[in-house]
Amino acid sequence: MLPRYRHKMDQARILVLATGGTIAGQAGSATRPDYRPGQIDIADFLDEFSRLGLDAQLEGRQVANIDSANIGPELWTSLHQQISAAIDDPAYGGVIVTHGTDTAEETGFLLDQTLPTSKPIVLVGAMRPADAVGSDGLRNFANAVQVAAHADASGRGVLVVMGEHVLSARDARKAHTAGTNAFKGFPRGPIGLATPVWLDWLAPPWRVAEPARFAFPNSFPIVPILHAFAGMEAACVTQAVAGGAQGIVLAGMGAGNSPDAVREALADAVRQGIPVVRATRADDGLVHREPEDDSNGFIAARALGPAKARILLQLLIANGVTSMDEAQAAFDKR
Structure with a gap:
């Protein structure tokens, strides 16, 4: 049986790079069907998160605050540079990227292929804006913190946390237009299960101490x-x-x-x-x-x-x- 880890945060800081999306979105009503993504600043989001009482050292940085449909090479380059610097900085134990769900699989996979596996890198998002009934943002983020703060999260490539599922970025895909269970992994399902209290790994690391598989492009070729x-x-x-x-x-x-x-x-x-x-x-x-x-x-x-x-x-x-x-x-x- 694989080990279960009770919530105990590493003392190293976790860098949180915020890009917007639904996790930072607001509708202005608890039941309004439409909303505006990328409305909440990361400082305000982390202030709200701190009230949960979880023992975590987080440093927030606003990289963008947009709908993830608008993410592309310019923002990818900025994320890659800042994550690479954090990987080289011993003050940081891991990195979380808050991201809209529509293109999270592309950003996650790109980073997965162009970064080493020495520190946990976790993408997290939400399917409901912050002011909606049953908003999943803070819960998903708490689960992502649990993963990013754990040493055994390294050596698995970039990870995507949605709900209680920890997915490999190579496997993760958005499979549903709505609902908090919109993501799945293919061909592997979840490689871990996370809550703000528990973390269960369902498989051992398979990319331990692996360097980046590809150099990050200076420009992105045209591929329709x-x-x-x-x-x-x-x-x-x-x-x-x-x-x-x-x-x-x-x-x-x-x-x-x-x-x-x-x-x-x-x-x-x-x-x-x-x-x-x-x-x-x-x-x-x-x-x-x-x-x-x-x-x-x-x-x-x-x-x-x-x-x-x-x-x-x-x-x-x-x-x-x-x-x-x-x-x-x-x-x-x-």
């Missing part, structure tokens, strides 16, 4: 995601190529499939030096390599959904990885 549909035409591909695509991710039907004309256009893009990844628009399931992938030059996304497949392909291109075999190995890696 093409969503496959019945009647899709090859023009969807040729227009992406004409628009300057440096790579393409197909959110394919089933196991990464597409109409014949689209597949042929994608193979032609590969012949022009544009890497193509076959992912799936389905919620679950692996996209395995097929015999035709060798002749077409395609990369199989394996367990990564289209959004994360896009991030990984951008990292590969930015780091000069052009071999299909090398790229496939990166998608196969856990």
Whole structure:
């Protein structure tokens, strides 16, 4: 049986980088269906958190206060720089990033691939704004503090805490538009269970003392995601190529499939030096390599959904990885 850890915070400080999202959102009414994300300053949020009486040393820093739909390379660069500095600073025991849920899986995966695993890095968000009935923000944050303050959280890559589930950033995906259980892990489920009092790890660390897998890009290559549909035409591909695509991710039907004309256009893009990844628009399931992938030059996304497949392909291109075999190995890696 894996050990259970009672709430006992490490004395090292935890740096909290706030980016906004629903966890910092307000509706102005406890029952109003719409709300404004990114309204609460991190100083006010941590002041409210301090009233819970949990023994934690937190240092807040407002990086942004926006809807996570607006997050992109500029903010990613700032987060990466500040987290890297905290990893190198012995005063910090870990880092928490408060983040909107819509793009948390992309930010988490990008950081997971470009940071070492020496200290806990935890993303946390909420599905209900702070002034809503049943708001989950403070509870989720308390759980994230429990994780970030624990030494055994390192060596697992970047983590995402939603509800009581601790997910690997490589596995975490938003699977529901609403409700506090909107996140799940695929292909692995939760790797830990957290409350403000208890922390249970369901598996041992698997990335102990691992360096960053990729250098953080100076610029992000143009990689569109093409969503496959019945009647899709090859023009969807040729227009992406004409628009300057440096790579393409197909959110394919089933196991990464597409109409014949689209597949042929994608193979032609590969012949022009544009890497193509076959992912799936389905919620679950692996996209395995097929015999035709060798002749077409395609990369199989394996367990990564289209959004994360896009991030990984951008990292590969930015780091000069052009071999299909090398790229496939990166998608196969856990």
